[in-house]
Amino acid sequence: MAIEENLVDEPQAAQKLERGADAGFLWDFWYPAARSAEIRGRGLLKAMLLEVPLVLGRTDAGAAFAMRDSCPHRGIPLSYGRFDGKNLECSYHGWKFDGSSGQCVEIPSLASQDKLKVERIFAGHYPGPFVHQSWFWRSKTSIHEKAKQFEPIANGFRMSTHSPSTNSAPYQVLKKMTGAPVTTTIDFVLPNMRTEEIRSGKLWFSSLTTVTPVRRDLSRIDFLAAWNVPLPVTIFRAFAKTFLRQDQETMIRQAEGLQHNPRLMLIDDADRPAKWYFALKANLIEARRTGAEMVHPMDGPVTLRWRS
């Protein structure tokens, strides 16, 4: 879902303004809110992204929707309400909102002399189709110096197509299967996406990892993959869980360390991608503020060297 807003009342508009000035979160991007299978029938699902509480559902016509989990009348979470497959009815005073648009369709308490235009009231609504160091990967002793080429791409940077570490067992297996060289291409794109495409002959494995802020102090990692490699899903899940657990542990430890705003020491070349990320984010926010075109922090391909 794209976190942008479609709100009518003033406190919420003021909140949006305040957030516009917030350099912490990147707004107006698509973020994963939930897996499609988690929204069943007319059930409502609560979620939170970028400190915005959400209620998610699916209309009888099959369209998924996301609304701010707060009734524009008195702020009761809409997730306590009842969804009839089209409209979501607030549990408090029964205001009804169209799931597909957030538009108010009924206020039961209105008497015939009331002039209030119900259709001009909207609940917050978001456009939404949506919808490693491991024993098997490599050992500490296999660490060696690497040179990788990076290039600028729209809103991000790419680790150009290259042959991945020959010291990683899965790549060696892949190479044996096809007899062809293994290549990988990795893109990092704002606000939070890492995509990787591994190819060898006719076989490929492609993945998308996103790290989405839920609150200022909490993020969630989502990992999606598709492949034509003969790899059973159960084995893939076990591998993926191990990798993600490592990422999660690292992030938890880092969050602990970052609690007190320490000065960071980002070093060349190993930390250059982290510097590009921070510069991309700052430049994007600046471009949105001024309306000027975004300046990319890289002016061409760069080769970085580090040991891993």
Ligand code: FES
């Ligand atoms: S708080 Fe939702 S209808 Fe009143």
